[in-house]
Amino acid sequence: GQNIDQPTEMTATEGAIVQINCTYQTSGFNGLFWYQQHAGEAPTFLSYNVLDGLEEKGRFSSFLSRSKGYSYLLLKELQMKDSASYLCAVINAGNNRKLIWGLGTSLGVNP
């Protein structure tokens, strides 16, 4: 089967750093995305990892370990507007590159 696991909810304080973990077991792997989703809106792209290691993009970083089936999204200098769901999605094997999604982690940022 195919499974992507993330914590359901997390809370953090404005200005802090938070790490959101994602573990996956899929039949194939062509890369992993992190998306941000505000309620009632479409997912918006945050990061993409296909090789092991850390990708940094401003306040956001994403890490991948393919051998462990593990990724995390690191958010620094948290702002209130970062309150959203963060979705981990794996690109399945095959030419179609369909996305297999986790349930998402709802992050609440408190003042």
Next chain:
Amino acid sequence: EPEVTQTPSHQVTQMGQEVILRCVPISNHLYFYWYRQILGQKVEFLVSFYNNEISEKSEIFDDQFSVERPDGSNFTLKIRSTKLEDSAMYFCASRGTFLNNEQFFGPGTRLTVL
């Protein structure tokens, strides 16, 4: 910046009615997708479309669903006889080339079946 657009933003329909959800992908993209997200649940793959035909579909995408690219710009999802459980957000996405993995999402259509 080019973007994927979807219409309508919200559709309310009676059970058993047909609905057509419309998407305009980014103009030079070659791969197209529909996903849905039932409230409080994960995003689910429905179908992928390439070279004017379905390339893959999920178990959700049964005979009640169809997709079409009637001209060079629109990409539509039709549900022939809607059920209550079809109520969800439907997202269209497009991807540029075979080597480019990023999918660009439209804003979604919220479908409510009464």
